[in-house]
Amino acid sequence: MELAVKTLDGKAAGKATVDPAIFGLEDIRSDLLHRTVRWQLAKRQAGTHKTQSRDEVSVTTKKFIRQKGSGGARHGSRNAPIFVGGSVAHGPRVRSHAHDLPKKIRKLALAHALSSKVKEGSLIVLNEAKLDEAKTKELSAKFKALGVENALIIGGAEVDANFAKAARNIPNIDVLPVAGLNVYDILRRKQLVITKDALEGIGARFDAKAGEGK
Structure with a gap:
């Protein structure tokens, strides 16, 4: 399965090959997405009410x-x-709201979340997410040209410092390294922007999870 790759300036930059088992699922399981989002939010809940x-x-x-x-x-x-x-x-008493969710369910839910963005036409693959200077106005103009208004942007192992600094003042834009990719943040934004480095990281992440399940 191939996805078109663009530069930050909106120009074509070839294509990227991705695993259809991660990005090409047709029947999106909303029940898996719901269970995983509940699991994530329950883990975040402080439970300090008393x-x-x-x-x-x-x-x-x-x-x-x-x-x-x-x-x-x-x-x-x-x-x-x-x-x-x-x-x-x-x-109410002080307690933890966290509950268990099998790793297989979490892995499937992430694949369904990624596939849902591809199916909606809301996934953009960037060649790279880097800036020479941390200028919010410049990055905002580039996003406008790309049609990015409400998005989660996934960089490589480390997010470019200038890019992250320029993006943090733009409303409805979240920037995360590939290790921070999660179902809740994918679904809470209308678009998903992934760099080529992040695609490789996602593939490696799923391979590692597959190895754990053996």
């Missing part, structure tokens, strides 16, 4: 109402959940 239980509320423990004769219930302390300023019954 309310005070009854033994943590600092109030007087003095009996504030007589035992009998009030016409109401018998209470001993103000820290009960039914009172204003008291504790919270069954409130």
Whole structure:
């Protein structure tokens, strides 16, 4: 399977051969994408939300109402959940929201996410993503010529410093090295821009995962 390659100036720069098992899947599995996005977001969730239980509320423990004769219930302390300023019954506790997801599912989901961009015509392959100077205005003009408005840009093992610095002030543009490629960031942007170096890194990444599954 071949994909057209462009320069950052929008000119043709040949073609790149890619694995159809990674970029050419026809039936996109939305269930795999959903499971993987949930797994990623659950791992990011801090889980630091917490309310005070009854033994943590600092109030007087003095009996504030007589035992009998009030016409109401018998209470001993103000820290009960039914009172204003008291504790919270069954409130959230500090915990991890992370859950397991098999590596095979994650690998398949990444392939389906990449293939979905190819199928939508939203994948652009660049010869390289480098700039001589970190000028946002210059890079913004190049993106406009390429038709890039809302995109995730994947560089090689390391992202060019000038390119990353120029891109960080452009709205709706994310730049990541190939090691940071993930399903959530692919799906949250309309376009996916990948350099030729990144294509090689993706191929090596899938080969490594295939070796792990043997």
